[in-house]
Amino acid sequence: MKLLNYTTGYFAAILLVVLSAWAGLFYYNMLDEIYDSMDDGLENQKILVMQKAAIDSTVMGRKKFDDGYYRIREIPAPTTKKPKDIYQDTLMFMQNEQDFEPVRMLTTVFRHQNRYYELRVITSMVEEDDLIEDLLYSLLWLYLGLLASILILNNFLLQKIWQPFYRLLNHLKYFRLEDSRQITPEPTNILEFQLLNQTIQKLLHSNINTYVSQKTFIENAAHELQTPLAISLNKLELLAEGNNLQEDQLTQIGSVMQNLERLTRLNKSLLLLSKIENNQFGQEEEVNINQLVQKVINDFSDQAAYREITVTLQENTVCQAKLNPDLAAILFVNLIKNAIIHNHAGGEVNIQIQKNEVVIQNSGSNQPLDAQKLFTRFHKNAASPGSTGLGLAIAKAIADLYRFRLTYAFAEKHTWTIHFHEPTA
Amino acid sequence: MRFCRGFLNFSSIDYVLITKIAAMKILVIEDEPDMLDNMVRSLRKEMYLVETAVTYDAAIEKISLYNYDCILLDINLPGGSGLDVLNQLKKLNKTEGVIIVSAKNSLDDKVAGLELGADDYLPKPFHIAELHARVKSVLRRRKFDGNNLLKLGNLLVDPEKHQVWVDEKELVLNRKEFYILLYLATNQGRLVSKTALAEHVWGDYIDEADNFEFIYSQIKNLRKKLKDYRADIEIQAIYGIGYKLFIP
Structure with a gap:
């Protein structure tokens, strides 16, 4: 896997987790704030209605929500001394949407001229499913946008910042010990890359030195062994050429020559083997x-x-x-x-x-x-x-x-x- | 009955017999005394005029002062590299007929040497027979423009055209028989080991074949053809070692 894809993959996973957590928190905080301000509005309306009721008796006659945002009903005296205000979510048929839509309703009880009334104030509410949907879409776009910018940025940065690294990698890919060409790394300001370049140069340098000395050793070994073998074989050939030898002596000489030739073959084969194993054959x-x-x-x-x-x-x-x-x-x-x-x-x-x-x-x-x-x-x-x-x-x-x-x-x-x-x- | 073609006119001297190369001057540049001794002894048997140089400086001095028909050059020399000697020869325009004789058998040296104008590269260890074949081949190419025939008794061999005549009658040989005959003829009167013959005729890798008995069947065929044509040469088997061609 390429470095670029690797980091982008990690970023994508991390972003997904972070953004999801953030979205949850954001959603609940936002909803909380919305409810808070809605409830504040409802309370304010409650006070306004109660003030209006004190001076306008028609207010008391509004038994339905028909054209207003509240209704008042007379109720028997509550058992508790001071009933609490109740905020709740409910559904109400909306003319414009021709559907039941959620509303926030405040139910409270107040006393007017020694009679108890129940006041219900409503206000239209945020449609949660719509909110979640909107939020999800926004988040998705944000997520994709972030990924895209990371990709672009990474690509750009990788190309720019990691350039010396990739160049070095490319050099190393084509480096062969038997070619005497050295790698010249690109100068860079990044400390890690400088270190990498230095280390690789040092490593290659010592490898090349070892390789060269080994090659020299093999060639010298060949030289040292081949010369005595050559001398011995040629001396025997010259000896055998002499006409004053018996068949028995010739047979002996032949046998020595055969063994020396075998030794020569062995020596050549061993040298060949070490040359192969040292990868000293270039030019493919x-x-x-x-x-x-x-x-x-x-x-x-x-x-x-x-x-x-x-x-x-x-x-x-x-x-x-x-x-x-x-x-x-x-x-x-x-x-x-x-x-x-x-x-x-x-x-x-x-x-x-x-x-x-x-x-x-x-x-x-x-x-x-x-x-x-x-x-x-x-x-x-x-x-x-x-x-x-x-x-x-x-x-x-x-x-x-x-x-x-x-x-x-x-x-x-x-x-x-x-x-x-x-x-x- | 096939008679030789018209261009072969034995009465006129439009060809040079290889026996004439005897008076050729050869310089052997080699630092190993025993190796040098072997080479000089065997070359003198062929009646060449042989001179020697054992160091880089001695080699440079000799090549500057004299002209040689063939130079056998070792790469590892005290005081310098054989390749530098070759460089010097190139400057003097005398690279003709140089055979590098090296134990290094390294491809780099071979390539460098041939690029510098050397004629041939002979890795050590080599067989004496191979040394003679190489030297004669160089002399033939360089000194006679390849225009020469080898005469052995009533046998005439054209090394370039791969043809053989016995008493002006062409003797048809297959490729391997021809090379065996030429190689033995080049080393006339000398013992050629089976290994040397096998390596020369069958190629570099044949030396790993461990067993050269298969050569015998080729020699047998060659002997039969020579006998049928009444050639007055003989190929003698030297037990356990190899073969010798001689004129009885």
């Missing part, structure tokens, strides 16, 4: 997986033919994935080579290319492999002692680097599935 591009798989199959065709393995390719669609092209090649070389090597003579390898995945199936042993250990380093199949045990670990590391899904399943055949990203629309 859209790689045509179909073409790549075809090329790899072609490269391994002699080996497959030698082992009498049939490799079939079923291209259901064109598949593309975004990754470093060298790593893409290494990924498929390892998977396809694995399917060819861990196979039996006369076996088969079926490769299917789907919209977003490649499925490689190969015959081989009838037992499923240990899916837990399959992709770990130096997990070896006893049947091929010469392998480095790093091929699948490398494939997995490449898949992990690009968040592809590399899975293994066994159903009569060994099935390897590499699932690429959903295409981003």
Whole structure:
């Protein structure tokens, strides 16, 4: 959820509660005030009527409300000494509305010439339902108005005040350790953002330094190991070229060379693995997986033919994935080579290319492999002692680097599935 | 019976035999004494005139004073970077025939080196056979404009057009057989290891294939074709190591 929507959501909820509470209080206070002033008016009218009654006897004859706002009826002497004034709400038929409408009525008793009269004074009253309705509508408009202004204000403020933050966010989104480009944050007057910028710069700086030193270390390690290996191998090659060696000696030299070559491969694979895990392969591009798989199959065709393995390719669609092209090649070389090597003579390898995945199936042993250990380093199949045990670990590391899904399943055949990203629309 | 085409006139010298490249001058810039020794020994076997430089300063001095047909250049040198040597060569307009030989095998160096005008990039460790193939390829391209043929007994190989003749009769080989023959011919009389051959012919990733037995079937086919055409060369298997092409 965006920051803007988040804060607006909170404001909307809080405003709803506050405004409702406020509306209730306001309503009751207002009603109270209205009743108060109506009752004051009624009392004043009562006094006026009583004064008028004292001088004008016709007043006493008004037995109905017909054309006035009061009526007077003679009553027997009240039991209580001084009856209280009673204010009440009642309904009365209104000519103009042709309906019963609420009125406020004051009922009081007064004595005139030793006779008791009941005086009822009325005044038209606020229509509560109308008042509530009006109030509700006003409140709704106020609420919406407030929300709108918060939205506009937030939008404006977010854009204005949070600009350095969003810029930084954008920079960070596209930041990659292997690019040596540094992030230059926007200058800002806001203390928190200044702090954020400084912290991120510091963090990135130390990360870049670590990365560079690690990269240098790996390259140096490669250099230090490759040179003695190169020297030893070349010396043996020169030695073997000499014509004065017995077959037995040549066999020994051949065996040493094979082991040194294996060591070289191991060293190269380990370096490759750490390079992948350190994300030292830049330059991603859209790689045509179909073409790549075809090329790899072609490269391994002699080996497959030698082992009498049939490799079939079923291209259901064109598949593309975004990754470093060298790593893409290494990924498929390892998977396809694995399917060819861990196979039996006369076996088969079926490769299917789907919209977003490649499925490689190969015959081989009838037992499923240990899916837990399959992709770990130096997990070896006893049947091929010469392998480095790093091929699948490398494939997995490449898949992990690009968040592809590399899975293994066994159903009569060994099935390897590499699932690429959903295409981003 | 197919006879060679008219443009091949053996009596006139409109082609240069690769055996002539023997007198070429090669400078090896390498600080590791054992590595240098290996390279110099094997290059001298090919009758090249080989000179050496073990430091950055020595390299700069040599390249300023003399001209070489091919320079093997290490990147990590005492006193400076091989890339700076390359820069200097570029200033002197002498980048022709530079092969970077580096243990760093880093993509950045490779790209930088090739951009500076180097001809090739050979990562360490390499096979001696591969070194010779690269050196000869550079000399062929640079010194003979690729216009040269390789003669082995009664066999004639055109490295550029991928054609082979035995006694003026064209021998048709498939792509891999041709590359095997060319590679062995380039390293004539020398032992070529199975790994070196596999990496050269089948590509960079094949070295992970653990088993090079499949090469044997290709060699078998090649031998049969050579025998059918009565080529007087022989491909000898050196047990446990590789193959050697020689003229008996």
